[in-house]
Amino acid sequence: MNARYYTLRQADLPALFDRARGDYDVIAKRRDANGNLCYGPATSFADVDFTAEQPRLSAKACAFPQIEELTRYRREGRTFTDATPAAPARPALLFGVNMCDAAAFEILDKVFSWDYKDDPYLERRARTTLFALACDALQIDCFCDRLDFPTAAVDLIAYRRGDDYLVEVRTEKGAALAEKYAACFGPAPAAEATGPGATSPPAAKKPPLLEEARPQLSRSFDHEDWALLAGTCVGCGTCTYLCPTCHCFDIQDEGGPAEGRRLRVWDHCTGRTFTQMPAHQPRDRQFQRYRQRLLHKFWYYPERFGPILCTGCGRCITFCPVKINIRELVEYFGGLKATPPGGARRK
Amino acid sequence: MTPLNAELQAAVRRLFDDGRIQYFLGYVEDYGHTFPAILTPASDLARLTFDRRSYHNLARFLDEVRGAKVGLVCKACEVATLNVLAAENQLARENVVVVGVPCPAMVDPGRLNADSSVPAGDDPALWQEKCRRCPERNTPDADVFVGERVSTPPPAPGWPLLEEHERRSPAERRAWLAAQLALCIRCYACRLVCPLCYCRQCFVEDNKPQWLDKSADGENNLHYHVIRALHLAGRCIECQECSRACPVGIPVDLFNQVLSRDFAQRFGFAAGRAPDQKAALVDYQRDDKEDFIL
Amino acid sequence: MNENLYRPRLVRITDVVDETPTIKTFRLAFDDGDRPDFKCGQFGEFGVYGAGEAPFCLAAAPAHPGLEIAVKRVGKVTRAIHNLNPGDVLTFRGPFGNWFPYEDFKGRKLLFIAGGIGLAPLRGLLWTCLEHRADFEAVDLIYAAREECELVYMREVEEFEKRADMKVTLALDPVCGPDLIPGWRGRTSFVPPILEEERPSPANRVVITCGPPIMIKLVAKSLLNALGYEPRQIWTTLEMRMKCGLGKCGRCNIGATYVCKDGPCFSYDQVLAFPQEF
Numbered sequence: 037m038n039a040r041y042y043t044l045r046q047a048d049l050p051a052l053f054d055r056a057r058g059d060y061d062v063i064a065k066r067r068d069a070n071g072n073l074c075y076g077p078a079t080s081f082a083d084v085d086f087t088a089e090q091p092r093l094s095a096k097a098c099a100f101p102q103i104e105e106l107t108r109y110r111r112e113g114r115t116f117t118d119a120t121p122a123a124p125a126r127p128a129l130l131f132g133v134n135m136c137d138a139a140a141f142e143i144l145d146k147v148f149s150w151d152y153k154d155d156p157y158l159e160r161r162a163r164t165t166l167f168a169l170a171c172d173a174l175q176i177d178c179f180c181d182r183l184d185f186p187t188a189a190v191d192l193i194a195y196r197r198g199d200d201y202l203v204e205v206r207t208e209k210g211a212a213l214a215e216k217y218a219a220c221f222g223p224a225p226a227a228e229a230t231g232p233g234a235t236s237p238p239a240a241k242k243p244p245l246l247e248e249a250r251p252q253l254s255r256s257f258d259h260e261d262w263a264l265l266a267g268t269c270v271g272c273g274t275c276t277y278l279c280p281t282c283h284c285f286d287i288q289d290e291g292g293p294a295e296g297r298r299l300r301v302w303d304h305c306t307g308r309t310f311t312q313m314p315a316h317q318p319r320d321r322q323f324q325r326y327r328q329r330l331l332h333k334f335w336y337y338p339e340r341f342g343p344i345l346c347t348g349c350g351r352c353i354t355f356c357p358v359k360i361n362i363r364e365l366v367e368y369f370g371g372l373k374a375t376p377p378g379g380a381r382r383k
Numbered sequence: 384m385t386p387l388n389a390e391l392q393a394a395v396r397r398l399f400d401d402g403r404i405q406y407f408l409g410y411v412e413d414y415g416h417t418f419p420a421i422l423t424p425a426s427d428l429a430r431l432t433f434d435r436r437s438y439h440n441l442a443r444f445l446d447e448v449r450g451a452k453v454g455l456v457c458k459a460c461e462v463a464t465l466n467v468l469a470a471e472n473q474l475a476r477e478n479v480v481v482v483g484v485p486c487p488a489m490v491d492p493g494r495l496n497a498d499s500s501v502p503a504g505d506d507p508a509l510w511q512e513k514c515r516r517c518p519e520r521n522t523p524d525a526d527v528f529v530g531e532r533v534s535t536p537p538p539a540p541g542w543p544l545l546e547e548h549e550r551r552s553p554a555e556r557r558a559w560l561a562a563q564l565a566l567c568i569r570c571y572a573c574r575l576v577c578p579l580c581y582c583r584q585c586f587v588e589d590n591k592p593q594w595l596d597k598s599a600d601g602e603n604n605l606h607y608h609v610i611r612a613l614h615l616a617g618r619c620i621e622c623q624e625c626s627r628a629c630p631v632g633i634p635v636d637l638f639n640q641v642l643s644r645d646f647a648q649r650f651g652f653a654a655g656r657a658p659d660q661k662a663a664l665v666d667y668q669r670d671d672k673e674d675f676i677l
Numbered sequence: 678m679n680e681n682l683y684r685p686r687l688v689r690i691t692d693v694v695d696e697t698p699t700i701k702t703f704r705l706a707f708d709d710g711d712r713p714d715f716k717c718g719q720f721g722e723f724g725v726y727g728a729g730e731a732p733f734c735l736a737a738a739p740a741h742p743g744l745e746i747a748v749k750r751v752g753k754v755t756r757a758i759h760n761l762n763p764g765d766v767l768t769f770r771g772p773f774g775n776w777f778p779y780e781d782f783k784g785r786k787l788l789f790i791a792g793g794i795g796l797a798p799l800r801g802l803l804w805t806c807l808e809h810r811a812d813f814e815a816v817d818l819i820y821a822a823r824e825e826c827e828l829v830y831m832r833e834v835e836e837f838e839k840r841a842d843m844k845v846t847l848a849l850d851p852v853c854g855p856d857l858i859p860g861w862r863g864r865t866s867f868v869p870p871i872l873e874e875e876r877p878s879p880a881n882r883v884v885i886t887c888g889p890p891i892m893i894k895l896v897a898k899s900l901l902n903a904l905g906y907e908p909r910q911i912w913t914t915l916e917m918r919m920k921c922g923l924g925k926c927g928r929c930n931i932g933a934t935y936v937c938k939d940g941p942c943f944s945y946d947q948v949l950a951f952p953q954e955f
Contacts, residue, residue: 273571
């Protein structure tokens with residue numbers, strides 16, 4: 037379908053929000069109890085922070101919540117009755133989501149829909165409309181300019197134009213929203229009626245794409261510098277849980293033998309027990325677990341499904357307790373850079 | 384490169400060349416950040432630094448180089464940690480070369496500039512909270528000291544964050560706590576940066592019995608933080624790495640401060656003063672107060 | 678939500694057999710409909726509501742009714758399963774994974790090499806081959822364990838030993854030295870020395886092996902290096918920690934492979950191509 041462009045004035049944002057709230061569960065950027073930016077349900081525009089600033093957690097919980105009930109069981113004599121929870125009734129609108137977070141859904145769709153259809157994820161995904169707000173510039177840690185992440189499934193994108201926005205409609209879902217709330221949108225300026233004058237983020241000179249690291253990366257598994265460069269990884273779940281594309285999960289029963297729930301919960305492959313078996317642990321050193329995460333994102337996933345499992349949001353660098361830098365490590369082990377980050381080297 | 388860093392790099396190079404150490408745990412600066420690194424004789428030391436973003440507790444990484452001769456640059460925080468580890472038979476102090484430095488007080492990560500650089504000026508309001516209470520800027524018991532010793536400003540008394548919290552009513556405290564615990568995503572960054580959480584299998588990983596559900600809900604989160612604090616009772620040296628590491632900004636170390644204050648006020652005890660100091664919970668004095676026991 | 682793929686069916690335990698002090702066989706039947714069709718090598722996610730799920734290979738031949746699993750009591754879920762009796766139910770999702778290329782095995786000499794509970798993943802295939810014995814030039818078994826108490830299905834193995842058309846070799850680890858273990862009538866040896874002594878010829882042969890990872894590696898090494906086998910003549914079934922069983926949760930990845938989807942049955946040339954971390 038043809039992309040269509042509109043103007044959205046800053047002054048019309050509250051009206052757009054209020055109308056949308058009548059039809060959608062709106063999830064927008066807002067401040068949490070500590071004043072940090074997060075995605076959360078918003079029922080009043082006064083709570084919304086319509087900014088390109090990056091919330092600490094990504095938006096993946098909209099389709100892949102941290103705790104998801106798969107079934108609820110109850111013992112009946114020697115057997116059980118169980119039931120799956122009802123799907124949320126209303127559609128959801130991600131209002132002002134970062135591009136790096138919005139693009140992640142198309143990447144995640146691959147693993148959740150190949151072969152077996154993951155109904156819990158796909159149903160939430162189908163009911164969610166993505167209305168992105170594009171950034172104006174890269175921050176210190178983000179590196180979306182080093183990746184070609186997919187944006188075809190981002191339903192609408194707002195680009196800043198002074199105080200107002202140029203809105204690009206990219207999908208039928210986006211077109212439906214723009215049509216429903218047509219009163220909030222105006223025609224795009226003639227110069228941009230067929231395309232935004234500037235892309236987001238501003239693409240100045242482009243250093244090599246991280247995709248180019250893959251051939252060398254796929255030969256780097258036994259490189260002797262992994263133990264030092266990934267040796268400070270503490271094995272927490274920060275990078276994984278904040279990441280828009282990480283999707284490893286666990287299935288846990290919680291409750292008791294008489295009644296309870298079987299849940300899907302987030303898990304992290306960097307954790308010590310992730311592959312722990314009673315008699316065998318294939319990744320018993322921390323650097324092996326970190327290596328798994330990096331190679332999964334930049335080699336195994338694209339080999340299997342096409343896109344790199346990363347949108348360059350940089351959260352894993354910003355919030356890593358020890359500032360391990362996945363971009364630098366991909367460059368080093370992928371042969372795009374000769375010197376290791378920080379200078380640590382074994383040889 | 385600062386004079387301190389030049390001296391530090393030279394000292395570490397000497398330690399390697401003399402064969403006194405096989406690994407060095409230090410901070411390096413790269414891609415706009417300062418972060419811990421494990422360095423070997425083959426490493427390039429040009430990025431080795433000690434600056435106002437050297438937050439980490441490098442004693443945490445001793446386990447990665449277990450069995451080898453290791454050196455590490457220490458603040459007073461790390462030395463206190465080494466003392467507790469030695470008292471708990473987790474390390475042989477003679478295998479560790481402590482490189483001491485004059486600590487300039489760390490800048491609160493939340494107060495760094497957007498590009499991660501350190502803001503100008505030395506207002507204590509910019510510092511990490513623990514640094515305002517620090518009694519010793521110059522690393523005690525260092526094997527090698529680099530740089531010029533500095534004077535230590537008088538430490539702020541008491542536990543100001545705790546006292547501020549306790550000025551709230553019980554209902555306000557409950558609400559605040561519930562709001563903080565609702566943010567917790569059980570990433571375990573707090574536990575995993577702590578050098579004293581060194582159990583091979585932590586209680587959170589047990590499943591026979593399973594003490595905690597894996598769900599990151601308020602009740603399980605509360606139990607996790609409280610139990611972890613209790614496991615650190617009388618051991619925590621208040622490096623505040625747990626709070627610094629929390630990706631959602633929970634001041635996790637407040638749980639630990641409650642207990643540290645109890646030990647200080649009731650028993651005159653602080654962890655990490657000496658490598659042969661018995662842990663508070665495995666020792667007693669004849670004149671210990673018992674007025675809280677029925 | 679629609680019926681979702683994480684909602685299990687319930688299967689009823691019809692029979693429990695104590696194989697060893699720590700291993701039980703559970704025979705299972707479906708009360709809510711037909712047993713799903715499956716092929717040798719596949720597995721299912723079985724569980725107890727309240728304790729959780731774990732992957733278990735389907736240990737009986739597809740031609741037999743119901744399902745069978747061998748459960749070693751090692752953890753929370755297996756302990757909960759061990760506490761159940763005939764009449765109790767388990768949750769079941771499956772069948773998952775790939776299967777042994779049975780059609781390609783026809784006409785060949787098959788050598789099964791199993792270690793301890795590793796006989797269970799091979800048992801369905803072994804029974805199917807024996808029940809169509811004429812389709813194969815040979816069906817032989819080397820069955821080894823660290824200690825006698827780790828051998829499973831011994832009543833069946835004793836029946837196999839009586840067959841004229843099957844060679845069965847039993848072995849226990851020589852942990853007590855080379856002396857015979859009192860009362861033990863089999864070999865006292867690791868498997869590779871047995872192979873290098875008996876020298877089964879690679880001509881028209883397929884080896885199917887399952888057991889602890891170290892056993893699989895050393896058996897393969899012996900076959901490849903000392904006995905002239907090609908990697909594609911060796912088949913194995915790999916165990917990795919699994920949760921979803923269907924290629925989503927990422928736990929069982931080795932490289933770009935999902936053991937739960939692309940495996941658990943692999944030929945050894947596939948195994949050699951993995952990043953070496955299993």
